[in-house]
Amino acid sequence: MPVQPQRALYNLANRLIFRATRNRLPSHATTDSTETLLQHAEARLSANERTIARLQTDLDASLHFHRGMVILTSLRLLSVEATKNRDISFRSWRLLDVEDLVLEELGATAEVHLVQAGELEYAWRVITGRVREADAFLARFKEQQRILRSESAALQKALDGNGGGDEFDDDATTTGPRGSPLIRLLKFALPWRSLLVLGFLLTLAHVGAQMITPWLTMDLVDNVLIPLQSATDRVHVKHVYRFAAFLAGAAVLTWMLNWAKTFVVARLAERVTSRMRRETFEHLQRLSLTYFNKKRTGDLISRIGSDTDHISLFISINLIEFLSDSLFFFALAGILIWKNPLLAIAALGPAPVVGWLVNKVRTHLRGGFAAASRAWSAMNSVLTDVIPGVRVVKAFAQEQREIDRFRAADKHIFDTNDRVNRTWSFFTPMIELLTDAGLITVWAVGAWAVAHDRITVGVLTGFVFYIYRFYGRLESMSRFLASAQRASASAHRIFEVLDVQPDMPVNDGRKKIGRIRGEIEFKGVKLRHGSRQVIKGIDLKIQPGEMIGLVGPSGAGKTTIVNLACRFFDVTEGAVLVDGTDIREIDVEDYRRNLGLVLQEPYLFFGTIAENIAYGKPQATRAEIIAAARAARAHDFILKQPDGYDSMVGERGQQLSGGERQRISIARALLIDPALLILDEATSAVDTETEREIQEALDHLVKGRTTIAIAHRLGTLRKANRLIVMEDGRIVETGTHDVLLAHSGTYARLHQAMMEVTHR
Amino acid sequence: MSAAFDLSTDTSGRLVFVDPAGTRHQNVRPLRMFPLTEPNHWISLQDASGREVGCIEDPSKLSEAQLTALRMALAKRDFVPVIRTIHRVARAADGHEWQVTTDRGPTKFRTENDEAIQSLGGARFVIIDDHNTRYLIPNVEDLDRDSRRKLERYY
Numbered sequence A: 001m002p003v004q005p006q007r008a009l010y011n012l013a014n015r016l017i018f019r020a021t022r023n024r025l026p027s028h029a030t031t032d033s034t035e036t037l038l039q040h041a042e043a044r045l046s047a048n049e050r051t052i053a054r055l056q057t058d059l060d061a062s063l064h065f066h067r068g069m070v071i072l073t074s075l076r077l078l079s080v081e082a083t084k085n086r087d088i089s090f091r092s093w094r095l096l097d098v099e100d101l102v103l104e105e106l107g108a109t110a111e112v113h114l115v116q117a118g119e120l121e122y123a124w125r126v127i128t129g130r131v132r133e134a135d136a137f138l139a140r141f142k143e144q145q146r147i148l149r150s151e152s153a154a155l156q157k158a159l160d161g162n163g164g165g166d167e168f169d170d171d172a173t174t175t176g177p178r179g180s181p182l183i184r185l186l187k188f189a190l191p192w193r194s195l196l197v198l199g200f201l202l203t204l205a206h207v208g209a210q211m212i213t214p215w216l217t218m219d220l221v222d223n224v225l226i227p228l229q230s231a232t233d234r235v236h237v238k239h240v241y242r243f244a245a246f247l248a249g250a251a252v253l254t255w256m257l258n259w260a261k262t263f264v265v266a267r268l269a270e271r272v273t274s275r276m277r278r279e280t281f282e283h284l285q286r287l288s289l290t291y292f293n294k295k296r297t298g299d300l301i302s303r304i305g306s307d308t309d310h311i312s313l314f315i316s317i318n319l320i321e322f323l324s325d326s327l328f329f330f331a332l333a334g335i336l337i338w339k340n341p342l343l344a345i346a347a348l349g350p351a352p353v354v355g356w357l358v359n360k361v362r363t364h365l366r367g368g369f370a371a372a373s374r375a376w377s378a379m380n381s382v383l384t385d386v387i388p389g390v391r392v393v394k395a396f397a398q399e400q401r402e403i404d405r406f407r408a409a410d411k412h413i414f415d416t417n418d419r420v421n422r423t424w425s426f427f428t429p430m431i432e433l434l435t436d437a438g439l440i441t442v443w444a445v446g447a448w449a450v451a452h453d454r455i456t457v458g459v460l461t462g463f464v465f466y467i468y469r470f471y472g473r474l475e476s477m478s479r480f481l482a483s484a485q486r487a488s489a490s491a492h493r494i495f496e497v498l499d500v501q502p503d504m505p506v507n508d509g510r511k512k513i514g515r516i517r518g519e520i521e522f523k524g525v526k527l528r529h530g531s532r533q534v535i536k537g538i539d540l541k542i543q544p545g546e547m548i549g550l551v552g553p554s555g556a557g558k559t560t561i562v563n564l565a566c567r568f569f570d571v572t573e574g575a576v577l578v579d580g581t582d583i584r585e586i587d588v589e590d591y592r593r594n595l596g597l598v599l600q601e602p603y604l605f606f607g608t609i610a611e612n613i614a615y616g617k618p619q620a621t622r623a624e625i626i627a628a629a630r631a632a633r634a635h636d637f638i639l640k641q642p643d644g645y646d647s648m649v650g651e652r653g654q655q656l657s658g659g660e661r662q663r664i665s666i667a668r669a670l671l672i673d674p675a676l677l678i679l680d681e682a683t684s685a686v687d688t689e690t691e692r693e694i695q696e697a698l699d700h701l702v703k704g705r706t707t708i709a710i711a712h713r714l715g716t717l718r719k720a721n722r723l724i725v726m727e728d729g730r731i732v733e734t735g736t737h738d739v740l741l742a743h744s745g746t747y748a749r750l751h752q753a754m755m756e757v758t759h760r
Numbered sequence B: 001m002s003a004a005f006d007l008s009t010d011t012s013g014r015l016v017f018v019d020p021a022g023t024r025h026q027n028v029r030p031l032r033m034f035p036l037t038e039p040n041h042w043i044s045l046q047d048a049s050g051r052e053v054g055c056i057e058d059p060s061k062l063s064e065a066q067l068t069a070l071r072m073a074l075a076k077r078d079f080v081p082v083i084r085t086i087h088r089v090a091r092a093a094d095g096h097e098w099q100v101t102t103d104r105g106p107t108k109f110r111t112e113n114d115e116a117i118q119s120l121g122g123a124r125f126v127i128i129d130d131h132n133t134r135y136l137i138p139n140v141e142d143l144d145r146d147s148r149r150k151l152e153r154y155y
């Protein structure tokens, strides 16, 4: 039942404001041409031929953008691309004839080479972003070739069995629900639909109340003032008081309704924007590290901060006002026409011109506001970059450079705002001019009509009143225009975040695992970051309770391996198994409760030391916190802080030394009693004496849990059951300290280098 | 463990601690581990060089004499006035000037920035002045209405 008015409102708003925006969705030119290419190719398939996979190519031989497509069918490899004179060129190779397809990575681009008799026969070029797709395409190709070669009917059948609809899913398109941002904004308001309806009703009443005064004025002039002036009838004076009383009543009513309306609508706006802020932040928390690696903090801050603010302003002030104005507008036009059609036409003459102007200015403004929001983000990004890095700035005496950087960002903001203001400053006075034009016409036509006795002076006065209001409304509608475009641009930026699909838990097995035994197995693991193959094939099985030392030169991929074990990233190839289960099938949160992680760059949150130690287990008792701190050899220095465990650590733990931060983060990891303890250079910033102490404490604690420790100071890993030596994304050696030394390989080299440094 | 150690005050008013192993530590300093959130539990005892020699989780389990000795030693070391009333908070050139009445009498102090007022969870607050003295507000709700209003602007 309450859905009804809400729905009507929704539709009304839809029709009134947003229609043009919706129609102007850009048609996607590129999909168009790939579709054409695909159609061309498919027209050439023979009857018993199926499409298995396809790969879009991006570049021609001169590295200009040029769309083409390679299609793998059950029998052939087809290549289609548009030629210069808009024809389609088409080539094909029988799969059994193709010797090999090879992927050549060339940095920002990559090529797929078709090799025939050891020679390069043909090449397709793609941008790096498509390398993964190309990889998958090649895999499909090899599989199909194998199937054809073996000519095995059974295999063929198996392929038919699982080769269903998923073959064409274009994983590049991850756009969520679309639609005008403002319409989606309305959906955010749905939980408060009663407030919405109430706000709307109050607005309606407010509009009605505003109509009373001019109406009374008409009567006042015709029935009181004019007779009073011409005749000398004393009785009429009483009417003046009555009218004055009515007018006062109308004014008070208008005031009260306005008050109630503003209150209700502001409440609504606050709730909607708070929900947007919360949902955006909650959504951010679900996104993977990959997303944050790409995004700038300042940009996200300004999206959650100032963009939601724009929206709040829009809803609280402009949206409902706009609706009431539109109603007012039509009611007025109705009254005017009813009172006197001739005068009404004269008065409303300029209105269509205004309508046209509004439409012209709108797109302009929207672009401007979007640019302004982006500029704002850019400035925030500069701030979030520079303020935490202020020590580096000072150390290198680069203050002026940062000032210039900020200035540039700030200038960008005022440039974009200037652009909006230029449009704006023209628009508002224009509306005023039109108001005056309307008024002059009303006076002129009205005087003529009064002279010819077509209307009374009272009606003319009423008209002038109405017209004033009318154009006054027009002006506020034009303000709405700006605010709506700004809100629309902002809403778009927020939905951009909300529409990002969390890319981590893809095949969410949601398998609850509880406490793990601690067996971790890497099986043919490869990982690619963009175009770079960072992990090039790792096979490693870690037994429950084992302590593994990971060593190797900087950049070898040690941290990356640990990231994979934590499932911060997913492998590109191969699998990570935990207790024999693929990590991708396990509920991520459930799994991570097993992890105690000490990062290479320990990060502490703003808060007290105790809060930071208990971060992973907020309900920890004080005894547990102290025990963890003792184990991490942090207890003594904590007590030297002014407030002991209650001391604030400052933002990012700035008030502590590097080694102190490390020890607190070790305590934090130990407190949750993890089944898998990961120490990435956990003690690199503490002195050797303290490191030895921590090590001794850890020796007790590593019992019963799997530990992966990374260290450059090789002595730290004396207690490790096995040392794994990595180099360039691969495991090059495995064994105990002594065995590895005797082996005189990479480890021996690293050890030798270290000894030289320490004994110099 | 409470039976296994002893606390006393020597003739010059310093704390003496005999640990469970029987070793006698002269002039130990008691230190609250959680001076703001749990001031009455978890007292660390340190020797002159800052090494921890003992730890008392719950002083209420001590004997009367031990407790008095501990209390006296603690009182000398800690000075955390509890704010009862806030009379005035004025914006000064760099920070704020406060006029308050505490459990140790009326006083004035200055804070430097907004971070000087810290929430300790719930209604518990601590204000750190520019001399690093800590003023505790155990429960904002217990302040009078006027004081609360004045504080509200800053957290």
Ligand SMILES: Nc1ncnc2c1ncn2[C@@H]1O[C@H](COP(=O)(O)OP(=O)(O)OP(=O)(O)O)[C@@H](O)[C@H]1O
Binding pocket: A293, A529, A530, A532, A534, A552, A553, A554, A555, A556, A557, A558, A559, A560, A561, A600
């Ligand atoms: N997000 C990323 N995008 C692209 N490349 C990355 C990313 N993270 C790491 N790399 C690259 O992967 C390689 C391995 O990095 P990793 O952090 O695992 O090295 P590491 O062995 O831990 O080195 P260190 O001993 O210096 O910590 C490095 O060359 C690095 O440049």
Ligand SMILES: [Mg+2]
Binding pocket: A558, A559, A560, A600, A680
């Ligand atoms: Mg690393």
